[in-house]
Amino acid sequence: MTQMKKKGEIKPVFSDNEVYMDKIYEPKMRKLLRRCYQCARCSGICQLSKVQKFTPSRIIQEILEGFEEKIITSGILNDCLTCNSCLQNCPEDVNFADIVRMARYKMRQRDAQCLDDSIAHKAMYTTISELMSYSHMEPKRDLSWVPKECEISDTGEIMYFVGCQPYFKFEFDELDNVPSDTLKIISKIEDKPIVVRKDESCCGHDLYWGQGKFEAFIDLAKKNYELFERAGVSTIITSCAEGYRTLKVEYSKLFDDFSDKFEVKHVLEYIYEKWKQGEIEFKNPDDKLVDVQFTYHDPCRLNRFLPKESTLIEDIREMFGKLKSLGYSFNEMEHNKKNALCCGVSSWMNCNERSKALRYKRLLEAKAAGTTMVTSCPKCILHFSCLQNDFEDIASIEIKDVSEFFVNLIHKVEKKKEVK
Amino acid sequence: MSKSKKKASKEWEPNIVTFCCNWCSYAGADLAGVSRFQYPPNIRIIRVMCSGRVDPTFLLKALKDGADGVLLSGCHIGDCHYISGNEYTDERFKKLHKIIIKQLGIDEKRVRLEWVSASEGKRWSEVVTEFTNQIKKLGPFKKSN
Numbered sequence: 071m072t073q074m075k076k077k078g079e080i081k082p083v084f085s086d087n088e089v090y091m092d093k094i095y096e097p098k099m100r101k102l103l104r105r106c107y108q109c110a111r112c113s114g115i116c117q118l119s120k121v122q123k124f125t126p127s128r129i130i131q132e133i134l135e136g137f138e139e140k141i142i143t144s145g146i147l148n149d150c151l152t153c154n155s156c157l158q159n160c161p162e163d164v165n166f167a168d169i170v171r172m173a174r175y176k177m178r179q180r181d182a183q184c185l186d187d188s189i190a191h192k193a194m195y196t197t198i199s200e201l202m203s204y205s206h207m208e209p210k211r212d213l214s215w216v217p218k219e220c221e222i223s224d225t226g227e228i229m230y231f232v233g234c235q236p237y238f239k240f241e242f243d244e245l246d247n248v249p250s251d252t253l254k255i256i257s258k259i260e261d262k263p264i265v266v267r268k269d270e271s272c273c274g275h276d277l278y279w280g281q282g283k284f285e286a287f288i289d290l291a292k293k294n295y296e297l298f299e300r301a302g303v304s305t306i307i308t309s310c311a312e313g314y315r316t317l318k319v320e321y322s323k324l325f326d327d328f329s330d331k332f333e334v335k336h337v338l339e340y341i342y343e344k345w346k347q348g349e350i351e352f353k354n355p356d357d358k359l360v361d362v363q364f365t366y367h368d369p370c371r372l373n374r375f376l377p378k379e380s381t382l383i384e385d386i387r388e389m390f391g392k393l394k395s396l397g398y399s400f401n402e403m404e405h406n407k408k409n410a411l412c413c414g415v416s417s418w419m420n421c422n423e424r425s426k427a428l429r430y431k432r433l434l435e436a437k438a439a440g441t442t443m444v445t446s447c448p449k450c451i452l453h454f455s456c457l458q459n460d461f462e463d464i465a466s467i468e469i470k471d472v473s474e475f476f477v478n479l480i481h482k483v484e485k486k487k488e489v490k
Numbered sequence: 491m492s493k494s495k496k497k498a499s500k501e502w503e504p505n506i507v508t509f510c511c512n513w514c515s516y517a518g519a520d521l522a523g524v525s526r527f528q529y530p531p532n533i534r535i536i537r538v539m540c541s542g543r544v545d546p547t548f549l550l551k552a553l554k555d556g557a558d559g560v561l562l563s564g565c566h567i568g569d570c571h572y573i574s575g576n577e578y579t580d581e582r583f584k585k586l587h588k589i590i591i592k593q594l595g596i597d598e599k600r601v602r603l604e605w606v607s608a609s610e611g612k613r614w615s616e617v618v619t620e621f622t623n624q625i626k627k628l629g630p631f632k633k634s635n
Contacts, residue, residue, distance in 0.1 A: 192547040201554050201594060206632060210595040240546075240589045269595075
């Protein structure tokens, strides 16, 4: 008994957490599914169904007919990639990925299925996220990656939200250049020092989508919201597709005034805007022509998960088309834009032979399209380059982040009008 | 039993999770017991076959779920029953400290790696006493509650 009481004491109790919880969680899943009329397009388009037995339409029908308990205890929803291809093709806008997210929360609550078994890397990175959600934790990030020519400060207008990339160094070294290159791009364009915080927490994407730990997600969101206010920022730039989605959509769901106070931009979106405004131009470093065939992998968070009015997918293709004069010719993969295939892992869930098959398929498409694959999601880079160690035929593809790709091409246009 | 619990509620006592390798450190702790060396009762020993079995995640999860300190103990370098298991542990542990523990803002003293062999019962009791005192000085990991 005494032990039980002690356990209860450790858990932080916030009175307003229930208010936030209502915004992101609907306990009655059937309410969200009533519109479904079993056209089964979701099962047809589902990328996972190509490699294993997984039929979203059937799962929806079973929940509607009252077999929710069975679905939750069977743990089948752990396999979902939450890539959102089903929502893309749904005539009634039934958000299956949201259902999966809520079902995973229910699994956690009931201990029906141990989710930890299906988390990749023994849940290392999600444990880090959870640790950061505690109120007494104050991360002290190592900022030695900041390039010497870039000025950073603690408060200011424009912030670079680094995300979890420094922690990934524990096992991967593919992402070493991404934060520094992104910061180089931003400080090339902006005159003022960029805000990079030492005490920045994780955005909570993986806890929200994959692990079903909404309480920890809310704590993280609150922590970050306070941090942004303390730093006095108005624009937040991120180089991570998952962080972008979480800050832009999920945080504005939680906090009503988030979207008014802060403008969230992905670095790709930022480059496009500045290019359209004529502030930057693309030039090869030594004005030498190169011959590179490259392709772009659309990460799901910067593609099907974008708000419907967003034109980002077409915009970046316009920008890529212009690079042809420099010798970078852009080729589309077989599946592109909204139909792009998933990298096979989301929120560190399920790295297994099935998801590896999906990744292999995607890399074969990339190989057919060019020698370099550019993408805007750091985790996609990790998952793809991890698979490259296993297969020799796809090892030749160079996988690059957008920041690594653009860092040497971007040049600021000097304002000549003022001189006149 | 009940008396000791009542005492614990009055004064804060740290919870320390200890991972011991089966061949050296666990036997060393055994020897400490047999030879009646005294050490604080705050540690909970988890026996693993080799210190190389301990994934860095285990250490983080222990801290996450309420431990105030984590001690990982194995054979001395070169003495590993599985030839090179503890060398991997050493390498992983250094990386964990440098990249994760430090960047998370956790005090580095809370997570420690020690080599204790089967004959070092005395040393085991010294290590545990010293580590427990250190954690007591640092205070509870979850200060807010």
